[in-house]
Amino acid sequence: xxxFMLSAFAFLALSNTYADEVNVAVAANFSAPIExxxxxFNKATGHQLKVSTGASGKFYAQIKNGAPFQxxxxxxxxxxxxxxxxxxxxxxSRFTYAIGKLVLWSANPALIDTKGIILESAKFNxxxxxxxxTAPYGEAAIETLTALRLKNQLESKFVMGENISQTYQFxxxxxxxxxxxxxxxxxxxxxxxxxxxxxVPEKLYSPIKQDAVxxxxxxxxxxxxQFMAFLKSNExxxxxxxxxxxxx
Amino acid sequence: xxxALTEGDLQALWLxxxxxxxxxxxxxxxxxxxxxxxxxxRSWLYRPVSAVVALPLVLPPSVLGFYLLIALGPHSPLxxxxxxxxxxxxxxxxxxxxxxxxxxxxxxLVQPLQTxxxxxxxxxxxxxxxxxxTPLQTFFRVVVPMTKTGFLTASVMxxxxxxxxxxxxxxxxxxxxxxxxxASVQIYDYVEALEYGQAHTLAGILLAFSFLVxxxxxxxKKDTRHVR
Numbered sequence: 001x002x003x004f005m006l007s008a009f010a011f012l013a014l015s016n017t018y019a020d021e022v023n024v025a026v027a028a029n030f031s032a033p034i035e036x037x038x039x040x041f042n043k044a045t046g047h048q049l050k051v052s053t054g055a056s057g058k059f060y061a062q063i064k065n066g067a068p069f070q071x072x073x074x075x076x077x078x079x080x081x082x083x084x085x086x087x088x089x090x091x092x093s094r095f096t097y098a099i100g101k102l103v104l105w106s107a108n109p110a111l112i113d114t115k116g117i118i119l120e121s122a123k124f125n126x127x128x129x130x131x132x133x134t135a136p137y138g139e140a141a142i143e144t145l146t147a148l149r150l151k152n153q154l155e156s157k158f159v160m161g162e163n164i165s166q167t168y169q170f171x172x173x174x175x176x177x178x179x180x181x182x183x184x185x186x187x188x189x190x191x192x193x194x195x196x197x198x199x200v201p202e203k204l205y206s207p208i209k210q211d212a213v214x215x216x217x218x219x220x221x222x223x224x225x226q227f228m229a230f231l232k233s234n235e236x237x238x239x240x241x242x243x244x245x246x247x248x
Numbered sequence: 249x250x251x252a253l254t255e256g257d258l259q260a261l262w263l264x265x266x267x268x269x270x271x272x273x274x275x276x277x278x279x280x281x282x283x284x285x286x287x288x289x290r291s292w293l294y295r296p297v298s299a300v301v302a303l304p305l306v307l308p309p310s311v312l313g314f315y316l317l318i319a320l321g322p323h324s325p326l327x328x329x330x331x332x333x334x335x336x337x338x339x340x341x342x343x344x345x346x347x348x349x350x351x352x353x354x355x356x357l358v359q360p361l362q363t364x365x366x367x368x369x370x371x372x373x374x375x376x377x378x379x380x381x382t383p384l385q386t387f388f389r390v391v392v393p394m395t396k397t398g399f400l401t402a403s404v405m406x407x408x409x410x411x412x413x414x415x416x417x418x419x420x421x422x423x424x425x426x427x428x429x430x431a432s433v434q435i436y437d438y439v440e441a442l443e444y445g446q447a448h449t450l451a452g453i454l455l456a457f458s459f460l461v462x463x464x465x466x467x468x469k470k471d472t473r474h475v476r
Contacts, residue, residue, distance in 0.1 A: 057440045126340060131423060134440040159340045159422030162436075170422065174322040175339040 020047045020223035023068055025059040027075035027210065028165040029100060029137060029182035034073070036239045041230050047223040055163035057134035063088055063215060070218025071227055073097060073210065075164070076136040080213035093214035097231050099246035100208035101183040102140045102200040107172050109196050116198035118178065119150055124157070128170040128179030131160045137167075140205040141180035147204045171195075187244035210245075251445040259426050260434040261453070267342070267430060268410040271349040272357070275406050276399075278350075279357040283402075284387070286358070287365035302359070304352050309415025316348050317420050340422035345430075348420060349410045357406040364398020365391065401465060408461045411454070 026034045031053040038049035052059075056075040063069055063083060072089070074080050077096070083089040104119070106112045111124070118124060130138030138160070145151040159176050161167030164185065171179035180200075186193050212231055218224030230236060237247055253261075286298060304312065320338040321327045327337055338344035368391055376386040392399070414432040421428035423437070431450055438447035 055440065057442070061439065061442060125337065126422070128422070131437065131440070133437060159424060162418060162423070162440075166419075169317070170339075173317055175317060175320075175337060176422075 020221070021050050022047060022070055022218070022221065022224045022227050023050045024052070024071045024073060024227070025063070025067070025069040026051055026053045026073045027056045027059075028053050028163045029075055029184055030073055030098065030210070031165065032188070033098075033184065033239050033243045033245075037231070037236050040235045040239070041227060044230065044235070045223070045226050047226065049227065053165070055134055056136070058163075068217055070215055070221055070224040071212065072215055073212045073231075075100065075208070075210055077209045077211045080211040083213060083215070087216070089213040089215050090219055093228060094211050095232070096209045096248045097212045097236075098184075098210045098240050099248065100137065100140075100210055101202070101244055101246065102137060102144065102180055102205060102208070103183045103186065104178055104198040104200060105168075105171055105181050105186050105195055106178045106197070107174055107195045108177065109194070112178060112196040112198050114198060116200070118198075119145075119148065119154070122154065122157070124177040126159045126170075126176035126178075127154060127157050128159050128161060128167045128176035128181075130164045130167045130180070131162060135161075135163055135167075136208050136210075137164045137180065137182055140200075140208055143205040144180070144200050183244035188242070190242050190244070207246075209248075251449055253449060254446065256425060256429075257431075257434060257446070257450055260429055260431045260450070263342075263426060263429065264411055264431040267345055267349060268407045270346050271353055271410045272403050272407045274346065274350050275353060275357040276403065279354065279402070279406075280361060283358045283361035284365055284391075286362045302355050305355050309352070309413075310419060312348070312352060313416040313419025316344075316351075316416070320344060320347070320420070339420045340424060340428060342427055344420055345417055345428055348416045349413055352413055352416055353406045353409045356409045357402045360402040360405060361395070361398055364395040364402075367398075368394050397469060400468065404461060404465055408458060412458065 024034070031051075034049070034051055034053070038051060041047060041049060052069070056079050059067070059069070059072060059074070060079045060083065063072060064086065072080060072083065080089060080094050084091055084094060104112060104116055106124075112118055119127075129141040132138035132142045142151065145154060159170060161170055164182050167179055168181045168185045170176045171181065183199060186195065186197060212228065214224060214228050240247060282301070286294065286301075317339055318324060319326055320330070322331065322337060330336065330338055335343075338347060372390050372394065373386055376390050381389065412432065413430070414436070417428065417430055417433055418436070421430075421433065423429050423433060431454060435447050435450045435454070438444070438450070
């Protein structure tokens with residue numbers, strides 16, 4: 001009987017740790033890698049990631065208004081820093097989990113040259129970009145066009161996606177012939193998944209440092225803390241790099 | 249709380265009015281014969297056609313937006329057609345939004361009109377026929393005057409519903425100033441960018457507009473409840 005009780009307790013204790021979930025808000029550009037990382041994390045710890053993906057700006061507003069996320073993977077560094085200042089994130093938990101890279105991409109394999117000369121030629125119907133007001137990749141696209149002195153000239157061809165996923169969708173469906181998207185969206189296993197692309201030189205825009213932060217709601221969750229650590233592990237870094245991100 | 253309207257806000261409001269007006273006019277042109285047919289027909293097609301007209305009431309805007317993005321895009325026959333005749337692709341254009349809004353607001357025009365036509369009954373049409381009126385004369389001189397309120401309700405509902413459109417526009421609009429950035433999208437942008445002051449102003453205007461429209465409609469319609 002004693003033995004049975006012990007094993008029952010052990011089972012309960014185990015199932016308790018097994019059942020833990022972590023609610024993570026993830027920037028849209030990181031939606032593919034997070035799925036792989038979630039699987040690895042589940043294998044390593046038994047915990048389950050509940051992933052919500054979307055625009056970082058929207059998550060920021062939702063977290064400010066009480067959304068139940070425990071970890072926030074932003075597409076920039078400002079929003080996690082601001083959440084720390086607002087007292088909604090744990091001081092000192094913030095770190096850069098990936099450095100985003102901007103690409104000019106077309107679903108048409110023959111359209112974009114490796115130097116991005118197409119931008120000057122203006123031989124395309126529309127150029128899609130994420131809304132620069134709310135999305136860091138949109139801001140980087142504007143910086144790039146400004147640096148190339150092409151912004152005013154191309155402004156009439158802009159179509160703006162609500163976030164980087166929608167921007168990708170505009171280009172993928174061919175409704176916009178070219179667009180600025182995240183390298184991670186068109187890269188898998190270190191290879192271009194389709195179409196043609198120009199990787200924008202990093203000197204043309206300020207680095208897109210993507211920061212993760214532990215939120216106050218995740219403070220007492222050991223699973224959430226384990227996930228923050230796992231995001232820095234070699235397993236995670238390998239996945240992150242394979243999608244074309246830089247790492248710190 | 250609210251802040252003064254910016255030029256972009258005025259542009260968005262004007263665009264919204266333009267879109268809603270254009271949609272309502274087009275809907276009156278194609279929705280009126282459709283509603284008339286639905287109110288008179290004995291064809292078996294009646295049930296499937298009414299169901300199709302009512303679809304936008306239950307479909308999520310994301311479904312409609314997704315299908316339109318594909319159907320009007322460069323890989324579809326329709327997209328290739330609009331390109332071939334020189335219009336270009338319709339997503340990200342004002343006319344693309346008009347097409348989307350016509351589909352999306354269809355039930356709000358057709359259903360009240362159909363009800364109004366049904367309430368006319370057979371008798372006035374028979375009388376008109378014995379006086380040798382052509383079907384067209386009967387429609388414009390007998391049916392239309394009898395269903396004025398129905399036309400007004402239907403037009404106002406179609407207009408107001410188009411003003412309230414958001415999801416479909418977000419999916420096929422591309423957020424272009426003066427072309428596809430309507431008021432509801434402008435508000436969404438403000439909220440996203442945490443500019444709540446600006447969001448309040450525009451949101452307040454839309455709230456007041458919607459309330460006044462519904463109030464006016466109720467004042468105009470006869471009170472048919474039996475409470476007095």
